[in-house]
Ligand code: FES
């Protein structure tokens with residue numbers, strides 16, 4: 002085994018190109034893909050500056066003035082609901098002298114007022130007031146507004162794209178919608194949510210999300226009895242942005258409210274949206290997760306648990322138990338992935354061989370990544 006120096010980004014891209022062909026190697030990414038600052042810059046430009054990111058559930062932005070603020074690969078955004086009911090995704094950086102207008106997090110406000118010199122913006126991003134600016138003849142308050150990003154709501158999920166001209170995501174999500182019809186996604190209400198930070202490269206998290214093989218290890222006490230890691234995933238890519246996967250349960254999961262079909266009763270029904278969002282139907286619940294990179298080795302993990310409204314009035318103790326289980330499973334993934342992040346930094350790290358239990362999903366993720374980064378590769382289309 003040889004000691005490898007930091008690979009050049011061209012070498013990483015050459016390895017990635019291999020995933021675009023008909024016979025991709027059953028190998029993990031080169032370790033430098035998780036540590037190369039050049040590749041991270043390329044991902045910021047070619048993936049995160051132009052992809053749809055799942056940022057919230059509608060229930061977090063239900064009322065006029067509700068907002069969520071976060072960063073997508075270093076770019077600050079705020080999503081707010083205005084009085085006309087519209088959602089606005091804005092750059093929350095003051096147009097005066099670039100003070101951030103909000104801290105990351107969620108809140109409720111009637112406007113965004115800059116604490117530096119008190120310029121004030123409406124929930125739609127228009128400038129509403131700028132003290133002592135009348136004497137500047139080149140300044141016209143009417144022309145001043147926060148830059149806008151693309152934002153859309155699909156069945157209660159709120160998505161943002163830094164590219165205001167991006168192709169809508171809804172058409173892609175709709176391709177897989179029939180797999181989820183019985184879950185009544187648009188009616189569901191959120192009963193639990195989280196906002197966490199994990200010390201890991203976003204791609205390690207997404208590989209993990211494209212396979213159930215790790216359940217035999219990381220989740221052997223929690224998920225393994227119910228969704229065994231040895232099960233074979235049924236994978237169906239609908240587009241470069243949307244992949245559907247079924248994860249077999251150990252036995253049919255009974256439901257109280259939703260009338261699921263036989264496939265849904267016997268499988269976790271997953272939708273993975275490239276680059277880094279997912280939701281899974283598990284009986285009467287849908288759990289969503291979005292892994293939004295903050296930097297090369299940090300991911301902001303947002304997500305929630307949704308149920309039909311009839312079930313949301315479930316007892317406090319049942320809710321607390323459910324929250325504890327979700328938190329435990331999330332923490333098992335966090336601890337495992339943060340350890341892997343330390344592993345990929347080893348000078349002796351090499352690409353690893355993939356098991357047939359993980360390859361089908363992981364290779365679709367790699368192919369989509371290669372497609373996004375290289376831009377010129379073929380995408381083989383629906384399987
Ligand atoms: S920087 Fe915001 S008002 Fe001056």
Ligand SMILES: [Fe+2]
Nearest residue numbers: 215219220334
């Ligand atoms: Fe996991």
